[in-house]
Amino acid sequence: xxxxxxxxxxxxxxxxxxxxxxxxxxxxYTVLENLIKGGYKGKxxxxxxxxxxxxxxxxxxxxxxxxxxxxxxxITVPVKFANQVAEECGQKGIKALSVITSGYSEVGRNxxxxxxxxxxxxxxxxxxxxxxxxxxxxxxxLNASFGPFLPFKGSATLITQSGALLIAMDAITYTRKVxxxxxxxxxxxxxxxxxxxxxxxxxxxxxxxxxxxxxxxKDGRKFIDACRNAKKPIIALKAGTSVHGAAAAASHxxxxxxSAKVYTAAFQQAxxxxxxxxxxxxxxxLALSLMPPLKGTNLLLVTNGxxxxxxxxDAAEKFGIPLKFAPPDVQEELKKHMPAFGxxxxxxxxxxxAGNDWYYETVKFAYAHPWTDGLVVLYCETAMTSPVEIAQxxxxxxxxxxMKGKPIMVSMVGGTRCDKAMQWLVENGIPAYGPPDQxxxxxxxxxxxxxxxSMLDKxxxxxxxxxxxxxxxxxxxxxxxxxxxxxxxxxxxxxxxxGLPIAQTWLAKCEDEAVxxxxxxxxxxxxxxxxxxxxxxxxxxxxxxxxxxxxxVRESYKTILANxxxxxxxxxxxxxxxxxxxxxxxxxxxxxxxxxxxxxTVMFGLxxxxxxxxxxxxxxxxxxxxxxxxxxxxxxxxxxxLKGVRGELPRDRAALVDVLYRYAxxxxxxxxxxxxxxxxxxxxxAEGKGVKVVDARIILxxxx
Ligand code: ACO
Numbered sequence: 068x069x070x071x072x073x074x075x076x077x078x079x080x081x082x083x084x085x086x087x088x089x090x091x092x093x094x095x096y097t098v099l100e101n102l103i104k105g106g107y108k109g110k111x112x113x114x115x116x117x118x119x120x121x122x123x124x125x126x127x128x129x130x131x132x133x134x135x136x137x138x139x140x141x142i143t144v145p146v147k148f149a150n151q152v153a154e155e156c157g158q159k160g161i162k163a164l165s166v167i168t169s170g171y172s173e174v175g176r177n178x179x180x181x182x183x184x185x186x187x188x189x190x191x192x193x194x195x196x197x198x199x200x201x202x203x204x205x206x207x208x209l210n211a212s213f214g215p216f217l218p219f220k221g222s223a224t225l226i227t228q229s230g231a232l233l234i235a236m237d238a239i240t241y242t243r244k245v246x247x248x249x250x251x252x253x254x255x256x257x258x259x260x261x262x263x264x265x266x267x268x269x270x271x272x273x274x275x276x277x278x279x280x281x282x283x284x285k286d287g288r289k290f291i292d293a294c295r296n297a298k299k300p301i302i303a304l305k306a307g308t309s310v311h312g313a314a315a316a317a318s319h320x321x322x323x324x325x326s327a328k329v330y331t332a333a334f335q336q337a338x339x340x341x342x343x344x345x346x347x348x349x350x351x352x353l354a355l356s357l358m359p360p361l362k363g364t365n366l367l368l369v370t371n372g373x374x375x376x377x378x379x380x381d382a383a384e385k386f387g388i389p390l391k392f393a394p395p396d397v398q399e400e401l402k403k404h405m406p407a408f409g410x411x412x413x414x415x416x417x418x419x420x421a422g423n424d425w426y427y428e429t430v431k432f433a434y435a436h437p438w439t440d441g442l443v444v445l446y447c448e449t450a451m452t453s454p455v456e457i458a459q460x461x462x463x464x465x466x467x468x469x470m471k472g473k474p475i476m477v478s479m480v481g482g483t484r485c486d487k488a489m490q491w492l493v494e495n496g497i498p499a500y501g502p503p504d505q506x507x508x509x510x511x512x513x514x515x516x517x518x519x520x521s522m523l524d525k526x527x528x529x530x531x532x533x534x535x536x537x538x539x540x541x542x543x544x545x546x547x548x549x550x551x552x553x554x555x556x557x558x559x560x561x562x563x564x565x566g567l568p569i570a571q572t573w574l575a576k577c578e579d580e581a582v583x584x585x586x587x588x589x590x591x592x593x594x595x596x597x598x599x600x601x602x603x604x605x606x607x608x609x610x611x612x613x614x615x616x617x618x619x620v621r622e623s624y625k626t627i628l629a630n631x632x633x634x635x636x637x638x639x640x641x642x643x644x645x646x647x648x649x650x651x652x653x654x655x656x657x658x659x660x661x662x663x664x665x666x667x668t669v670m671f672g673l674x675x676x677x678x679x680x681x682x683x684x685x686x687x688x689x690x691x692x693x694x695x696x697x698x699x700x701x702x703x704x705x706x707x708x709l710k711g712v713r714g715e716l717p718r719d720r721a722a723l724v725d726v727l728y729r730y731a732x733x734x735x736x737x738x739x740x741x742x743x744x745x746x747x748x749x750x751x752x753a754e755g756k757g758v759k760v761v762d763a764r765i766i767l768x769x770x771x
Contacts, residue, residue: 068263072193076163076259077249077267078207079138080109083161085130085152086143087113089121094167095143096121097213098201105203105210105217112137129155136160141201141211146170149197150183157190165211166197172255173198180257187258199254200230203237206248206273214250221246221493222273223356226264227280228253229306236280236345244493245353248273256285262293269297276356278348279303279339287333287665291688294337295523300355300516304342305330329662332686336695338520340512347508353498354509358474360517361510363440366390367433368414371421372447375480376414379445379503386511390414397438404428414445422452423460430464434475441474441513443506448481454488462495474513478506522698528690528732535736537564542740542767551767554597556644558763562746565733567726569760571647578624584645585620593646594623596631600638607634613648620645649759652750653708653718657727659689659734659744661768667738669731673705674748689731689738696727709751716753723751723758742768 082102088095095115099122102111111124112133118126127133130140130152140156142149142164149168156164164187171180180197187194195202201212205220214233218225219240227233230252240247249271251264261279268274281303284290294301305327334341340355342348366388370376383390392412393401401411404425410416415433417425426444434442444461448454458477465475476498479485489499500506538561545553553561556574563569571588574597575581585592596609604610608630611623627643654674662668665688672684685702687695700709700720711717726749734744745764752758 068266069191069193070267072162072191073259073263073267075138076165076193076195077202077204077251077271079163079209079211081112081135081137081139082107082109082209082211083112083114083127083130083133083137083140083156084143085114085140085156087115087118087121087126088143089115089118094213098141098143098167098211099124101210101212101214101216106208107210108208110137130159130161131155133159136162139163139165139211141165141167142197143167146176146179150179150186153183153186153192153194157186157192160190162190162192163195164192165195165199165201166254167199167201167213168196169198171197172257180255184257193263194258195251196254197257198230199252200233202249202251204249204273212250212252218247218250219244221248221356222275223247223278223352224249224251224268224271224274224276225278225280226251226253226261228256228282229280230254232280239345239349243349243353244490244499245349246356246493247278260285260289262286262289265293265297265301269299275299276352277301278352280348281305281330282307284330284664287662287688291333291337291665294339297338300340300360301338302340302342302348302351302355302512303334304345304348305334326662326686328684329665329668329686329688332668333665333688335519335522335698336688336691338516338523340515340519346505350500350505350509351512353493353500354474354476354512355516357493357496357498358476358513359472360520361388361441361474361513362517364388364391365438365440366443366510367393367439367441368443368445369417369426369429369433370414370445370447371417371419371426371449371452372445372480373414373416373418375445375447375478375503376416379443379478379507380414382504382507383510385504386508388507388511388514394438397433397436400432400436401429419447419449423456426457427460427464430461430475431468434465434473435468435470439473441510442476443503443510444475444477445503445506446477446479446481446485448479448485454479454481454484455491458488458492458497458499462492462497465497474510476500476506476510478503522692522694528692528728530690530732530736534564534566534733537561538733538737539740542737545767546770548599550599551769552599552602553765553767554599554641555595555763556597556641558744558765559760561733561737561765562760562763565729567729567733567746567760568722568758569763570649572644573646574642575624575645576642578621581624581643581645582617582620585614585617588645588647591615591648592620593644593648594620594627595644595646596627597641597644598631598635598638599641600635601631607631609634649750649761650752652752652759653715654748655723655751656684656745656747657730657749658747659730659741661738661742662688667731667734667741669727669734671699671727672703673708677703677705687731689735691728691731693724693728696724696731699727700724711753718751719754719757721754723749726758726760740767742766
């Protein structure tokens with residue numbers, strides 16, 4: 068990150084608008100007008116070859132005519148002039164460019180974009196964009212964009228790949244009363260990207276939470292590292308999760324939208340909370356920007372209405388933060404501020420009789436009590452109460468409790484009086500929502516933040532160079548033969564080098580050898596054709612199972628060879644694998660792909676119908692620590708199968724975790740050579756009995 072240049076980009080003391088126009092309606096006019104109307108205190112230099120004065124400001128004929136190098140140049144000239152302007156900016160000593168101009172990689176002109184960045188880097192400049200709306204900052208009264216106005220004030224910062232969405236969200240900040248300090252459009256991300264800004268925002272005292280609208284990340288590992296290192300919460304809305312949406316995103320930004328499941332995995336590993344849609348992004352951003360994480364499972368609800376209490380309880384369960392009853396001593400105290408027919412369990416129902424005082428006393432006690440990890444205050448509009456007064460009582464209770472460091476939020480169900488009260492709450496630092504499920508979802512975001520942050524650094528990933536060296540030898544043999552598919556035996560040798568528990572598999576070159584091997588492994592055995600020309604062994608009738616004795620081995624050897632010849636007469640046959648016949652167990656699949664954005668990525672799912680029909684799989688970017696792997700095992704819909712069903716004992720999770728851990732190290736080590744792998748099936752036995760990798764596949768990258 069070019070920090071010095073990004074400082075000038077984000078907090079300039081002077082701004083030049085190249086292409087400032089005197090014609091209202093043009094972007095070059097609007098940007099200049101926005102700078103003035105926003106109240107920007109730095110120097111503003113409009114640049115236009117023909118005009119002498121625009122919006123009462125003196126105009127400069129060119130960048131070189133400026134009295135000083137402005138900190139930031141906003142480029143609003145057509146693409147055919149823009150790179151020349153960038154060159155002039157560099158010569159002048161300007162260090163930051165905000166290139167609003169479109170017509171670069173998003174329309175296939177990668178050459179022009181590369182030229183722009185080459186020019187910028189030649190002079191040590193950073194580039195925001197191109198193809199952007201610009202950037203906005205409340206703390207500097209800086210509307211350096213053609214967005215309509217500075218956002219509703221607050222401490223979140225938005226970074227978005229869609230400029231149009233920035234404009235829309237800017238307006239929504241006022242209707243939703245979700246406060247932002249900055250909104251930054253990064254468009255084609257040709258230079259300054261998410262990671263650079265996330266890193267820069269760490270030191271920005273006006274930003275408490277970073278909010279991302281993501282279509283496609285270019286350098287996935289850089290993104291993960293930047294997010295992992297960030298102490299401020301990050302929330303992302305990933306667009307392009309549908310097949311069609313991904314295609315639309317790719318054409319919009321000129322970048323790769325990637326697989327939604329891999330993004331979800333990467334966000335988990337990077338400590339990034341996800342939003343499901345735009346509304347949800349606002350709800351969750353509000354909570355993350357104002358409140359600390361929810362660090363425990365004791366969530367207390369306080370309400371004046373049973374109905375909203377039930378709705379909130381349902382929502383809590385749905386969003387993974389189920390309620391439990393408060394302990395008896397807490398209930399005793401809570402009963403003091405409700406009628407006899409109220410309930411002090413959880414939700415704490417003070418009934419419709421609750422006024423300011425009961426809200427005050429109950430919230431003050433409940434918020435301060437050590438049992439409570441988080442508090443949600445629900446309110447239904449009644450004729451006897453004033454929503455603003457209730458809001459004020461909640462705030463006063465929170466302040467008077469002396470407690471800090473745990474989340475509190477409010478849900479007010481009612482009309483315009485509630486809207487005013489909620490605005491008051493937000494302006495006073497308490498997240499407030501209408502429907503209770505929105506509040507509960509926002510509280511769940513605070514819980515997710517705590518969970519994913521606590522999983523970030525738990526287990527060190529340790530790689531052993533000896534494993535990689537052994538794998539390299541085996542890969543070299545395949546490369547020498549001009550092959551990209553390793554045989555099952557070769558793949559298993561690599562798996563074995565990484566300590567994966569494979570079903571013993573040896574390669575027999577003749578019948579006698581096969582017999583010796585079978586005897587050594589112990590009957591029954593499985594025999595399989597091993598040929599780089601026969602990928603689908605069963606199609607070639609090249610597999611025999613449950614071979615019980617020597618005669619069976621001899622017979623199978625002949626039959627398999629004969630079948631292979633019929634299937635493909637000129638097949639290059641390496642021999643016949645003799646394999647231990649593993650006892651049956653719960654079938655799972657582990658595999659890997661080399662994701663275009665995030666690189667080697669490990670996949671886990673249950674075998675058979677679960678993977679083939681239900682696509683019930685989950686991913687992590689490799690390598691991955693063991694706490695993340697534990698989480699993977701719970702993420703699939705078929706997770707209960709691992710707990711043991713229909714009287715089965717629980718499956719050996721520890722052994723499975725170890726397999727995934729080693730597997731991820733393996734694909735990470737071999738990422739330069741390997742494109743895809745499979746361990747399918749892996750049989751998982753009862754606790755303490757381990758797992759067995761029955762089949763193995765490794766496909767190498769094609770080399771030019
Ligand atoms: N130095 C200074 N000024 C110059 C130069 C130069 N080298 N060359 C031209 N100009 C002036 C022009 O004279 C003109 O001023 P005028 O109105 O006084 O004559 C001004 O720059 C603008 O030039 P125009 O030719 O009028 O261009 P126009 O304003 O129509 O378009 C723009 C320029 C806005 C950059 C356009 O090419 C463009 O890229 N539009 C898309 C921008 C966009 O939407 N970005 C965000 C994408 S995200 C989203 O979807 C919202």
